[in-house]
Amino acid sequence: MKVTVDMSLCQDHGQCAIASPAVFRMDDEGRLVYEGEPDASLRDEVEEAADVCPVQAIFIDG
Numbered sequence: 001m002k003v004t005v006d007m008s009l010c011q012d013h014g015q016c017a018i019a020s021p022a023v024f025r026m027d028d029e030g031r032l033v034y035e036g037e038p039d040a041s042l043r044d045e046v047e048e049a050a051d052v053c054p055v056q057a058i059f060i061d062g
């Protein structure tokens with residue numbers, strides 16, 4: 001599974017990091033960092049993160 005975040009859309013509010021802390025987190029400066037190729041077992045929580053993102057910036061491929 002591949003995960004991409006459109007950082008031109010992302011507003012760093014961190015809802016994704018709450019929904020899927022294994023894949024998304026906020027760094028020390030409050031910017032989003034994420035795992036681009038998470039294990040397939042994390043699909044449900046990544047989909048949840050994509051759902052809760054207020055700007056629909058998270059894309060899942062594969």
Ligand code: SF4
Nearest residue numbers: 010011013014016053
């Ligand atoms: S929920 Fe969306 S806007 Fe917020 S940090 Fe995550 S990707 Fe960015």
